[in-house]
Amino acid sequence: MRARDFDVLVVGGGPAGLSAAGAAAVSGARVLLAERDVRLGGILNQCVHDGFGLELFGESLTGPEYAARQIEGLAGSDVEVILDASVLRIESDGRVHLLSPSGYSVLEPGAVVLAMGCRERSFASLVMPSCRPAGIWSAGTAQRLVNLEGLMVGRRVVILGSGDVGLIMARRLTLEGARVECVLELYPYPGGLPRNVSQCLNDFGIPLLLRHTVLEVLGKDRVAGVVIAGVGDDSRPLPGTERTIECDTLLVSVGLIPENELTREAGGAMDLATGGPVVDQQLMTSILGVFAAGNALHVHDLADWASLEGRRAGELAAAYAREPWVASSPIAVRPSGDVRYVVPQTLRVGEPATLSFRVTEPRRRALVSVSRGGEKIVSMQFPYLSPSELATIEVPALAAGDSPLEVLVD
Amino acid sequence: MTDAAEKTLVCIVCPTGCRLYVDETLDGLAVRGAGCERGRQYATSEFSSPVRIFTGTVRVRGGRARVVPVRSDVPVERDVLMDVARLTAKIVAEAPVDAGAVLAELPGLAKLVATGAVERG
Numbered sequence: 001m002r003a004r005d006f007d008v009l010v011v012g013g014g015p016a017g018l019s020a021a022g023a024a025a026v027s028g029a030r031v032l033l034a035e036r037d038v039r040l041g042g043i044l045n046q047c048v049h050d051g052f053g054l055e056l057f058g059e060s061l062t063g064p065e066y067a068a069r070q071i072e073g074l075a076g077s078d079v080e081v082i083l084d085a086s087v088l089r090i091e092s093d094g095r096v097h098l099l100s101p102s103g104y105s106v107l108e109p110g111a112v113v114l115a116m117g118c119r120e121r122s123f124a125s126l127v128m129p130s131c132r133p134a135g136i137w138s139a140g141t142a143q144r145l146v147n148l149e150g151l152m153v154g155r156r157v158v159i160l161g162s163g164d165v166g167l168i169m170a171r172r173l174t175l176e177g178a179r180v181e182c183v184l185e186l187y188p189y190p191g192g193l194p195r196n197v198s199q200c201l202n203d204f205g206i207p208l209l210l211r212h213t214v215l216e217v218l219g220k221d222r223v224a225g226v227v228i229a230g231v232g233d234d235s236r237p238l239p240g241t242e243r244t245i246e247c248d249t250l251l252v253s254v255g256l257i258p259e260n261e262l263t264r265e266a267g268g269a270m271d272l273a274t275g276g277p278v279v280d281q282q283l284m285t286s287i288l289g290v291f292a293a294g295n296a297l298h299v300h301d302l303a304d305w306a307s308l309e310g311r312r313a314g315e316l317a318a319a320y321a322r323e324p325w326v327a328s329s330p331i332a333v334r335p336s337g338d339v340r341y342v343v344p345q346t347l348r349v350g351e352p353a354t355l356s357f358r359v360t361e362p363r364r365r366a367l368v369s370v371s372r373g374g375e376k377i378v379s380m381q382f383p384y385l386s387p388s389e390l391a392t393i394e395v396p397a398l399a400a401g402d403s404p405l406e407v408l409v410d
Numbered sequence: 411m412t413d414a415a416e417k418t419l420v421c422i423v424c425p426t427g428c429r430l431y432v433d434e435t436l437d438g439l440a441v442r443g444a445g446c447e448r449g450r451q452y453a454t455s456e457f458s459s460p461v462r463i464f465t466g467t468v469r470v471r472g473g474r475a476r477v478v479p480v481r482s483d484v485p486v487e488r489d490v491l492m493d494v495a496r497l498t499a500k501i502v503a504e505a506p507v508d509a510g511a512v513l514a515e516l517p518g519l520a521k522l523v524a525t526g527a528v529e530r531g
Contacts (some may be wrong), residue, residue, distance in 0.1 A: 048525070049465045049477035062465055064479050064526040068509060138470055147467055150476030173464055175495040197421035199462065201487055382431070 005323035006030040006080065008314065009096055011087045011262065014042020015303040016294020016310030017115035018070040023314030024113070025077040028323055031314075032109070034085040034098060041067035043140075044303065046147045046201055049168055051195075055304035058093075066303060090266040094289050110287045110321025113313045114263060114277070118295040119134025120165070121255035122257025135223035137166040139253035140285075150268035152176060158168035158226050159183045160214045164192035164301070164388075180204070181220045181245050184212040184228060186235055189362050190340035191253075191388055193301060214250070215242065223248050256299045266290065274298040280330060280346045281353035283313045289324060291317045298343050298356070301390055308339070331372075332404035338363065340387065342407045349400045355393050359409055362386045367410045370395055373403035385409070419456055421449040430456050461485035464494045468513055469524065473505030474531035480513060482520035494519055503531045 008018045008024040014036030021033040039045065044052070047063025054060055057069060074081070085100035093209060096107045120138040130136070135154055137145070143165065145151045157178050159166045162185035170180045188210050189195050201208050208229070215237060216227040258276040260268075269278040269286040274296040277285040284291050292377035293313035294306035330346035335357065342357045355370065362385065369379035372394060380393050395405070421428045426445055429454040433440040439457055444450040455461065463485050467477040486494055494516060503512045507528040514522045 009468060026491070045455065045526075048467055050463050060463065062479060062481055062525040064509070065481075068526075148475065149478065150469065172466075175464075175491065177495075177499070194427045195418035198420050199422060203460075203462070203491070389427070 007110040007219060008032070008113065008317045009034065009087075009107065009111075010113045010115055010314070011316075012042065012115035012117060012294070012296065013040040013081070013083075013118050014115065014294065014306075015044060015070065016064070016117070016306040016313070017042070017113070017294070018067070018074065019307040019310035020093075020113040020115055020293055020314035020317070021079045021081075022070070022073050023311040024075060024318040025074075025079045025314075027315050027318035028112075028319035029081055031077075031079040032107075033079055033081045034087055034100070035081065035083050036086045038084050040081065040083070042073050046144045047168075047303075049172070050145045052303050055302065056307055063303075064205070066132055070307070075350045080363050087262060088291065090262050090287075092267045092287060094287070095224075097194075109315035110324075111291065113310070113317050114260075114285070114292040114296050115294045115310055115313075116262065116296040118255075118256040118258040118299060119259050121257055123250075123252045125256065126252070128214065130218075131220045133217065133219040133223045134220055135219070135249045137249070137251055138216060139163075139169045139251045142169055142249075142251050145171060146176065147175075150366065152178070153251075154223075154247075156181060156247040157249040157251060158214070158228075158245055159251040159253060160226075161185065161253035162190040162192055162197070162208060163211075163253045163255065164196050166251060167192045167196040167200040167358060169251055169253070170206050171204060174204045174206065178249075180206050181247055182207040182209050184209050184214060186211070186213050186231060187361075207374060208227075213237065215252055218244065226250055241345045256295065258298065260296060263287075263290075263292070263296075271341065271343075271345050273335065274343060274345075276343075278345040279343065280348050281344045282316050282348065283309070283344070284316070284320070284327075288327065289317075289320055291320075291322065298341065301388065305390070329400055331398055331401065334404050334406050335404045336408040338409040339407050345393075346406065347398060350397045352397045353395050355395060355407060356390050357393070357407055358387055358390055359385045360387060366392055369408055369410070371406050371408065372398070373401070377405070417457065419453065421445075421452050423448045423452050444512050460488040462488050462491060464520065465492055465497075465525075466495060466498055468498060468524070470507060470528050471502050471503045473507065473528035474528055475528045478503060478507045478513075478528045480522045481525050481527045483512075483523050484520050486520050490519060498522060503528075 006224040007029035010021045044067035052066035069257035089097040218225040225246045227238040291313040293310040431442040441453040464482040
């Protein structure tokens, strides 16, 4: 493969990457989409449940159907797709090392869109005592085993973590005949979308134990049970609340981590709060010509939003490949108080922006304000904000200056 | 009569997830908090007769994959979801399976439609 045969390289063929590739092509760029799996679709392929596409297509589709729609959208375009292809490294000067069935290549695209998605936080990261019995899975791994491999992971299940993947699997396993004893959540509120709490737990009478955690997994060769306990405000176990639940399977749904080995190795500035790269309102990372979108940038609540962000990144990457622009002295954006993170983390001077943010805990009738140097720029009232639902606020074009933007919830 | 319990639910029609408050009054159901008409209708139907789209997988024989993802063609009553699931577990489809193919008809309930494809292999 010769260098610069194409303008935009998209890394990852999931909801964000598919939209990025399509949008870049529509903008007139020659696009190469590299996907490490043997087919396109990314995580959508294992999401047999519906609820996808409400924003993008106005319909409630299953994951595979949503992926098929996006793939169909690429069919009429010139996007070149390579499957079973891994981007091994992106250099700080923008060269890309790719390993694919046709061999090893070093490419020089005009622009790159990083759309690698997320990985799950592992059981190992919880540092929980156990004899490492069989029957402990991350919720996404269990989803893959059940929905793609047709394997049943267990019969009596406890789920740690009430993020969406865990909630979806609570329902899925129940429908496949397992008994889901309960879902445990460390915080006083669920981690996933309200509609998933409703349709995955309430519909099946599965208890949601807020302010609870698993202390220990019992069993030697196979999970025999879990010791659970209530936790206090500091998230530490409350003595005297321990009890054992018999089960043969523990699913762990304790967070998604944007996949950014490539970004880090290339020297891209990272945001600890999102786990993804620092970007400006054009979705460009600190590496010129390298853009990011979807779950690789920050965890999204819906595939539709990842796709829309991918679409934007594709358009911008195509524009950059056509006519590169220089970095401006960026204005820093800082989350304050109950705001956990804001994307973008930097702003180009003189261009408006939509700030996406998450709060650290649920808030009712919250006033969100964006200030600079002590002066309020915009503010907006929100009837309800929650950590599991990304919110947005618009800011106008701003002049250059040293003062950062602060985003605050009162 | 005066202290009818108000039921709260979260609307699932769109991602906004409006908090809905449903009251059974002498004049019928009163719905508060809906951001749109679809939400109001959802609240009304949820109160009287909740329905859901069923999704899952069906076993495949002779294919490149062991299972194919499926959905019900129409929503079914929430309270029969487990029955639909049990019936679905008994079905085995022969490869090749095309996306959109009707794999089974569950009388009185729904048809099961493949949402993905499985090649022979």
